[in-house]
Amino acid sequence: MSKLKELEHLLTIGKITRRDFITRVAALGLVAAASPALMSTPAKAAIPKKGGHFIIGTTGGSTTDSMDPATLTSNMNQNLNWQIRNCLVEIDHNFNAIPELAESWGSTPDAKVWTFKLRKGIEFHNGKTMTAEDVIFSINHHLGEKSKSAAKAYLKSIENIKADGKHEVVFELTGGSADFPFILGDYHLTICPAGTEGLEWEKGIGTGGYILESWEPGVRAFSKRNPNYWKEGRAHFDEIETLSITDTNARTNALKTGQINYMDRVELKTVHLMKRMPGVNVTAITGTAHYTIPMRLDKSPYGDNNVRMALKLAVDREGLLKQILRGYGQPGNDHPIAPVNKYHAKGLEQRKYDPDKAKFYMKKAGMLDHTFNLHAADAAFAGAVDAAVLLKEQAKKAGININVVREPDDGYWSNVWMKKEWCMCYWGGRPTEDMMFSVAYSDGAPWNDTLWKNDRFNKLLISARAELDTDKRRKIYRDMQEICRNDSGTVVPMFNQMVEASSNKLAHGPISGHMALDGMRNGERWWFA
Amino acid sequence: MNTVLGLVVKRIGLGILTLMAISIIFFIGVEALPGDLAEEILGQNALPETVAAFRKELKLDLPPHERYVAWLGDLMKGDLGKSLANGRPVVDLVGWRFANTLFLAISAAVIAVPVAILLGIIAALYRNSLFDRAISMATLSAISFPEFFVAYILIALLSVQLIIFPSISNINDQMSFWQKIHAIVLPCLTLTIVVVAHMMRQTRAAIINILARPFIEMARLKGIQRTRVIVMHAFPNALSPVINVIALNLAYLVVGVVIVEVVFVYPGLGQLMVDSVSKRDIPVVQACGLIFASIYIGLNLTADVFSILSNPRLRNPR
Numbered sequence: 001m002s003k004l005k006e007l008e009h010l011l012t013i014g015k016i017t018r019r020d021f022i023t024r025v026a027a028l029g030l031v032a033a034a035s036p037a038l039m040s041t042p043a044k045a046a047i048p049k050k051g052g053h054f055i056i057g058t059t060g061g062s063t064t065d066s067m068d069p070a071t072l073t074s075n076m077n078q079n080l081n082w083q084i085r086n087c088l089v090e091i092d093h094n095f096n097a098i099p100e101l102a103e104s105w106g107s108t109p110d111a112k113v114w115t116f117k118l119r120k121g122i123e124f125h126n127g128k129t130m131t132a133e134d135v136i137f138s139i140n141h142h143l144g145e146k147s148k149s150a151a152k153a154y155l156k157s158i159e160n161i162k163a164d165g166k167h168e169v170v171f172e173l174t175g176g177s178a179d180f181p182f183i184l185g186d187y188h189l190t191i192c193p194a195g196t197e198g199l200e201w202e203k204g205i206g207t208g209g210y211i212l213e214s215w216e217p218g219v220r221a222f223s224k225r226n227p228n229y230w231k232e233g234r235a236h237f238d239e240i241e242t243l244s245i246t247d248t249n250a251r252t253n254a255l256k257t258g259q260i261n262y263m264d265r266v267e268l269k270t271v272h273l274m275k276r277m278p279g280v281n282v283t284a285i286t287g288t289a290h291y292t293i294p295m296r297l298d299k300s301p302y303g304d305n306n307v308r309m310a311l312k313l314a315v316d317r318e319g320l321l322k323q324i325l326r327g328y329g330q331p332g333n334d335h336p337i338a339p340v341n342k343y344h345a346k347g348l349e350q351r352k353y354d355p356d357k358a359k360f361y362m363k364k365a366g367m368l369d370h371t372f373n374l375h376a377a378d379a380a381f382a383g384a385v386d387a388a389v390l391l392k393e394q395a396k397k398a399g400i401n402i403n404v405v406r407e408p409d410d411g412y413w414s415n416v417w418m419k420k421e422w423c424m425c426y427w428g429g430r431p432t433e434d435m436m437f438s439v440a441y442s443d444g445a446p447w448n449d450t451l452w453k454n455d456r457f458n459k460l461l462i463s464a465r466a467e468l469d470t471d472k473r474r475k476i477y478r479d480m481q482e483i484c485r486n487d488s489g490t491v492v493p494m495f496n497q498m499v500e501a502s503s504n505k506l507a508h509g510p511i512s513g514h515m516a517l518d519g520m521r522n523g524e525r526w527w528f529a
Numbered sequence: 530m531n532t533v534l535g536l537v538v539k540r541i542g543l544g545i546l547t548l549m550a551i552s553i554i555f556f557i558g559v560e561a562l563p564g565d566l567a568e569e570i571l572g573q574n575a576l577p578e579t580v581a582a583f584r585k586e587l588k589l590d591l592p593p594h595e596r597y598v599a600w601l602g603d604l605m606k607g608d609l610g611k612s613l614a615n616g617r618p619v620v621d622l623v624g625w626r627f628a629n630t631l632f633l634a635i636s637a638a639v640i641a642v643p644v645a646i647l648l649g650i651i652a653a654l655y656r657n658s659l660f661d662r663a664i665s666m667a668t669l670s671a672i673s674f675p676e677f678f679v680a681y682i683l684i685a686l687l688s689v690q691l692i693i694f695p696s697i698s699n700i701n702d703q704m705s706f707w708q709k710i711h712a713i714v715l716p717c718l719t720l721t722i723v724v725v726a727h728m729m730r731q732t733r734a735a736i737i738n739i740l741a742r743p744f745i746e747m748a749r750l751k752g753i754q755r756t757r758v759i760v761m762h763a764f765p766n767a768l769s770p771v772i773n774v775i776a777l778n779l780a781y782l783v784v785g786v787v788i789v790e791v792v793f794v795y796p797g798l799g800q801l802m803v804d805s806v807s808k809r810d811i812p813v814v815q816a817c818g819l820i821f822a823s824i825y826i827g828l829n830l831t832a833d834v835f836s837i838l839s840n841p842r843l844r845n846p847r
Contacts, residue, residue, distance in 0.1 A: 063622065063804040063813075064570070064614035071570050148567070148583040150574030199616050217615060218804055219796045220699060243699060245794050253684055253696035254794075410807060414568040414575065426573075446576050 048507070052528035054237040056517070057251045057260040061244025063218035068201040069188050070142060070149035075264055075516055076244050078187050080221050083240055083523040084125070085190035085206030086231075088116055088135065088169075089181045091431050091519065093512035095342055097181040100231075101130065101191055101207065102169075111176035111466050116184075118167045122230050124193050125204075125211045132163035137194035139184075151188035153446050154439055176466025178473070179432040187520060209235025209524045218244050223523075236527035252501075255280060261503040262526075264516050265382075268326045274501055281504045284328050284497045287513030288338040288429020288436070291381055293374070293391075293491040294449040299421040302450075306365035308489055311372070312351060313358035314395040317493050323390055324383040328499050332492035335484035336427060336436050339495070340513045343433050343477035348485065358398035371401040372422060379412035380424035381496070388424060418449045425449060429495075431514055433477045434465050441484060450489030457483045505529060533837055537830065544826040548819055555818040556597050559811050565589055566613050566809045587613050600812065610812035612805075619816045622801060627820060629700065630797040633713055634782035637720035641782075642775055645725045649732025649771075654759050656737060665733075668726035680719045680792040687715060697794040716793040720786060724778045731774040735767035742766075768839040776832035784821040 061076035069085075072078050090100040099105075102116040122130040139161055142149035157180075160172040173180065183189075193205055204212035209231065210223035221242040229235050243260060245251045251263040252270070256277055266274060266282060275282050295302040295311070302308060317331035330339060333351055337344050362368050372395075376388035385406060392402040407416045407423075416423050430436040439445055442461050443453045457480055464476040484490075498516045507529035512519030518526065567583035568575055584590045588599075603610055609619040648668070652661045671679065688696040698712045739745060740763055748758050787799030802817035804810075837843040 062808065063801045064612065064808040064810050066615035068615070073570060073572065145578075146582050146586070148571070148579045148586065150571055150579070152579050153574070153576055202615065202617070216796070217617075218800065220701060243697075243794065245697065247791050247794070249681060249684075250697055250792055250794050253689060257688055257692065257696050259695055259697055410562065411564040411569070413572040414564045417573065447573070 048233065048236045048527040049529065050236050050238070050527070052237050053239045053241065054262070054506075054523065054526070054528070055241045055243065055260040056522070057243050057245040057254050057263045058517070059244075059246055059248070059251070059265045061218045061246065065217035066201065067204050067212075067215065069138070069190050069192065070147065070151070072150075072188060074244075075520075076221070076242060077217075078515070079517050079520050079523065080204070080212070080215070080223070080242050081187060081190055082208065082520050083210040083223050083242070084204045084208040084212050085192065086208050087185050087187075087190050088118075089185040090521075091182065091185040091512075091514050093510045093514070093519065095340060095431050095514065097185055100185075101135070102184075105181055107178075107180070109468070111178045111180070111468060112173050114171045114173070114180050115164070116169045116171070118169065119230065120167055122207050123228055124207055125226065126193065128193050130191065130193075130207055131166045132169045133166075134194045135169050135191055136161050136163060137196075138191045139189060141192075142188060149188060151186055154183055154186070154435060175462065177434070178465060178468050179434045182432045182435060185431065187515070210237075210240055220244070231524070235524040237523070240523050255501055255503070258503070261506060262500070262517070262522060263502070264498070264500050266499040266501050268328055268499060271326065271328070271499060279504050280501050281506075282499065282501045283511060284499045285511050285513045286330060286338070286340055286495060286497050287515070288340060288427075288431065288495075289498065290332055290336060290338065290427055290429060290492055290495040291384075291387070292336070292425045292427055292449075293422065293493065294418075294425050295422045295489040295491075296418075296420075296449075297451050297453075297489045301365065301367050301370060302421065302489060304365045304367075305487060306361045307367055309486075310358045310361035310365065310367075310398070310400065311395070312491050313354045313361065314398045314400050315391060315491055315493050316353035316394040317351070318353070319394060320387055320390060320493050324387050325494060325496055328497040330495045330497075332494045333481075333485055334488065334490065334492045335481040336429065336440065336490075336492055337433055337477070337481050338429055338513075341431075341433055341436075343474050345478040345481040348478070348481060351485065353394065355394075355398035358395070358400065362398065362400055368399055369401075371403050373403050373405050373420070375405045375407050375416050375420040375423035377407040377409045377412045377416065377424070379407075379409035380417070381426040384424040384426075387493070418447070428515065433480070434461070437461050437480065437484075438465075441488060441490075452487075452489045454483055454487055457487075502526075532843075533834055536837070537834065540826075540830045540833070544823075544830070547826060548822055551818060551822045552601070552815055553597070555815055556593070556600075556811065559806065559809055559814055560593050562806075562809060564809065566811075569808045570614060589613075596811075600815065609816050612810055612813050614805075614808055614810045614813075619812050622813060623798065623816050623820065626796060626798045626801050629795065630783055630786075630799070632709070633716060633720070633786070633795060633797060634779065636710070636713060636717045637724070637782050638779055640717065641721040641724050641778070642728065644721070645728035646732050646771070648725070649729045650736065650759060650764060652729065652733040653736035653740070653763070654756060656733075661733075664729070668729050671722045672726035676719060676723055676786075676788045677792050679722050680715070680789060683715050683718055684792075699794045699796060701796075713793075713795070716786075716789050716795055719789055719793075720782055724782065728771070728774050728778055732767070732771050735770045736763045739763040739767045765839065769836040772835045772839065773832050776828040780825050780828045783824045 058076040058079060060074035062074060065074055065077045067077060072081055086101050088100060088102040089097045092098050101119055103119045105114060105116045107114045124130060142151045142155055157173045157177055158171055159174050162170050164170050202215060209226050209229045211226050213222045213224055215221045223240050225235055225238055245254060248267045254260045255263045297303050312334050321329050321331055333348060374388050376385045378384050388404045392404055395402045417425055440447045443458045460476050460480050464473050467473045505528055506526050508526045567580045571579060600610060611618055612622055648664050652664055655661050684696045687694050694714045695712055698716050700709045700712050736759060745758060745763060748762050787803055790797045790799045798817055805813035
């Protein structure tokens with residue numbers, strides 16, 4: 001029996017595939033004993049069937065949500081966004097940039113000028129044909145002085161956008177960027193008809209697989225299949241109802257009683273019970289999302305790398321993983337590049353909990369009597385306060401004193417993060433190494449929450465960005481991960497899995513770890529078997 | 530009757546002043562919270578320049594008193610303004626939710642008030658009997674549990690185990706009246722269980738208080754049956770405090786049910802107010818606040834009017 005438990009665990013944490021699991025369980029003669037939720041996999045190779053009324057229960061929806069692509073703040077409107085709209089580029093489950101509204105693209109050899117060829121004859125839901133004008137409008141919506149867009153920070157490299165005829169858009173960048181197409185796959189950068197403004201955003205006119213029928217923020221959205229959808233083999237449901245269910249128990253009960261077919265954010269404390277529910281599949285996907293504990297290097301004593309090293313060594317990652325994530329995650333190695341990222345450095349030694357070494361470094365820094373204030377609120381991530389308290393106990397073994405300062409959830413991102421010297425933080429991660437490092441680790445980046453400044457790292461970042469040769473890039477990114485691991489001001493204790501549950505009547509292809517809810521595209525990627 | 534009319538006019542005037550004061554308190558309260566809408570919406574993705582652009586577009590860069598006066602000016606013209614977060618008119622956000630809130634509150638009251646009064650009368654009638662103790666204990670236990678606990682127990686029993694009622698009550702316009710009623714049975718029951726105790730205890734206490742009076746003794750001595758003494762003689766004289774407690778509980782059913790709304794995913798006014806406060810969406814907060822305050826003021830006034838009407842001495846003052 002213990003062998004079976006182990007296999008189930010390996011499957012749920014993603015170490016083995018479902019197919020491996022079934023084969024191995026069958027080899028053990030344990031099919032009857034295995035959890036039906038894990039065995040009852042819909043045939044992945046099956047041809048998708050059309051039809052059905054798909055109901056998603058999402059977390060985080062608020063009555064203040066908007067469908068303006070500049071401010072898509074919750075799982076609910078991010079998911080809805082990709083039901084009804086498309087980007088130029090899609091990021092697939094292997095973290096490749098594949099064509100969406102752009103049919104192809106190319107760049108100059110220095111990766112500074114990018115030309116995107118648009119698909120022809122694509123119609124918006126209101127019948128208007130999509131052209132370069134709409135694309136330029138949609139990108140410019142996030143730029144410029146009046147922009148209130150959350151995407152502004154990573155579009156700064158765009159110097160100029162122009163149309164070349166009706167079906168080509170040319171982006172001129174301030175510097176070479178080999179990963180530029182990935183940026184255009186960001187969920188904010190969906191294409192909307194030129195001239196959309198104000199309340200028109202809420203109508204949700206796009207080119208997507210579903211047409212928005214009604215939308216009440218923080219409550220419910222209802223969309224119907226777009227009969228004109230241009231994408232082959234996608235958008236199979238007749239209708240999708242997207243519900244905001246913030247309470248985890250309410251989501252769980254609704255799934256159990258069949259009132260919804262899909263839920264995000266399963267409660268990890270009770271996931272083992274959920275797996276036993278008949279008719280429910282639990283999926284656990286490793287993505288780029290991770291927890292961080294940034295220290296501000298401009299504040300004493302975090303400027304001293306001995307202190308940073310000591311604090312990094314004083315964290316028992318395995319312990320946190322077990323206690324906070326119940327095993328649904330992977331230990332972090334003090335850099336933000338996830339195992340699923342293309343250039344993740346596999347050979348890099350995993351940092352382990354080492355109280356003696358931590359004590360050694362802290363002594364070297366002469367800071368053994370110092371009390372470190374660690375600011376925490378569950379707004380950072382679910383369980384952040386518990387994690388901080390665990391960390392305090394772990395560090396105590398190294399003779400390091402940590403004082404956990406509880407902060408209010410309310411206003412955490414504006415008043416604590418980037419303001420206090422050491423705090424809990426969360427990153428959804430980015431599909432490419434360049435985006436992740438540029439946005440939060442490079443010198444001068446607006447969200448460089450540690451104010452870390454490493455000249456070699458910054459130089460490597462720029463050289464890797466313009467480098468089109470994969471092997472060279474791999475090497476550079478490996479070095480950067482190592483520098484980050486050993487010098488930066490962030491503890492990256494773990495990568496959390498996205499644990500979600502769905503009715504076993506649903507079928508799907510490989511699930512993406514790019515974002516929650518199958519890369520926020522379960523509406524067009526899933527179907528009723 | 531003139532006294533009643535005078536009272537109503539006077540109280541409505543005072544009520545309007547109270548509402549003004551409340552709107553100022555709400556405004557100051559939301560202003561005093563750290564951060565503003567731009568920071569709350571952008572969260573971790575905020576840049577100084579995007580926050581500034583956001584503020585400028587929504588005129589959040591103006592001083593608070595100017596914004597308040599502008600809001601008040603619009604209100605005088607009958608315009609509640611627009612949500613800062615998504616530009617929707619506040620009326621559209623509040624209207625149907627308020628109707629939903631009232632629907633749930635009235636449904637709960639229709640069950641809770643008669644049950645509470647009946648139980649109260651029976652408890653007074655059989656004072657100190659096993660029955661009296663049993664209902665006291667049951668209702669007091671129910672009031673001692675947090676609402677969400679009662680809600681989860683009901684869901685576990687009636688939705689998950691027995692599959693009679695849905696576990697989420699997200700009613701919408703496509704549903705018929707009876708479908709809606711079916712959908713809200715569990716939240717309605719939860720609220721009933723929570724509010725019955727208070728009203729029932731008050732009814733019982735008020736009646737028992739009256740029972741000590743000489744005219745009750747007189748009635749008894751005349752040989753009138755115990756039930757008749759309580760229902761016809763004691764209860765009408767005990768109405769005044771009972772009405773006040775009912776009014777308080779009705780107000781609670783409208784303004785205090787946000788937890789029940791969250792657990793049952795019921796689209797009411799409470800969730801709107803909580804979300805708007807946490808995002809600092811002042812026009813929406815103000816609208817919700819004014820509605821809630823009006824409910825309190827209105828119900829208190831109604832309670833006083835009924836107290837007067839139920840009491841001959843107050844009805845015909847000499």
